[in-house]
């Protein structure tokens with residue numbers, strides 16, 4: 001059980017924030033911040049809300065997360081992911097609230113080699129989204145030293161747009177699918193990430209953590225596993241990143257090594273295949 005008595009969750013309606021909200025809301029006083037009620041880019045409103053509630057911990061999940069759209073909305077992406085994160089960190093320091101910030105494997109976009117990236121690997125972000133999330137990390141490090149910065153990857157779960165749901169939808173509508181095969185990463189179920197994050201907070205050792213599903217795959221392999229686990233027979237063709245031609249650059253290899261987790265709370269993240277089975281079973285029951 002985490003030791004805090006009052007918790008703020010930003011982005012509590014989103015894919016990850018909703019996991020924290022559902023776990024904590026019946027256990028202790030929780031302040032929920034999201035659009036349209038509170039816009040974290042409205043500094044005075046954010047400040048007033050946090051000062052009124054006086055949380056001991058802020059789990060900051062609100063973010064601009066549209067990787068491709070960010071390329072044409074750079075100012076908005078930096079406003080939400082960097083500037084509003086700076087304000088959140090500054091206010092957190094003033095009211096002595098610890099802070100959790102979520103970042104992304106995409107900070108390793110231009111990192112060479114195919115060795116899993118640990119918390120001490122130098123980031124090399126490229127693209128607006130990755131750069132804005134990395135800027136957010138730096139804001140948190142600078143303004144609220146009592147932080148947990150958690151990098152994660154390829155999130156899926158309820159309450160948000162995600163790859164698993166997109167593949168199932170496409171399979172229902174199309175005779176065959178084409179999926180990128182030259183990007184390797186680790187799918188992460190938001191439910192597992194929320195559980196593991198709460199254990200990290202409870203352990204209380206501030207710093208950087210990589211938390212993702214264990215194991216790795218390409219998007220192509222992931223899509224085949226999704227269809228197979230869901231019992232859907234649909235042909236999937238591998239295509240290259242270049243032929244997919246998305247607006248934002250993405251890392252060819254961004255598997256995260258959980259070094260900090262192993263040497264602190266312990267790495268309890270399940271293999272991505274096991275989590276996928278859980279999510280699809282849960283999705284069926286909803």
Ligand SMILES: NC(=O)c1ccc[n+]([C@@H]2O[C@H](COP(=O)([O-])OP(=O)(O)OC[C@H]3O[C@@H](n4cnc5c(N)ncnc54)[C@H](OP(=O)(O)O)[C@@H]3O)[C@@H](O)[C@H]2O)c1
Pocket residue numbers: 010011012013014015016017033034035038039040041060061062063064065080102103104105133152153154155156159160161
């Ligand atoms: N999704 C992934 O694959 C992935 C991978 C690695 C890291 N991450 C990071 O993990 C965290 C959680 O991601 P997620 O996928 O759960 O995101 P999400 O589903 O997009 O949720 C983000 C939430 O924040 C809200 N929000 C956006 N701008 C806001 C603002 N100005 N004021 C208040 N609330 C605002 C969004 O509202 P609207 O929906 O109305 O905009 C949404 O409810 C983010 O920091 C993200 O960068 C995600």
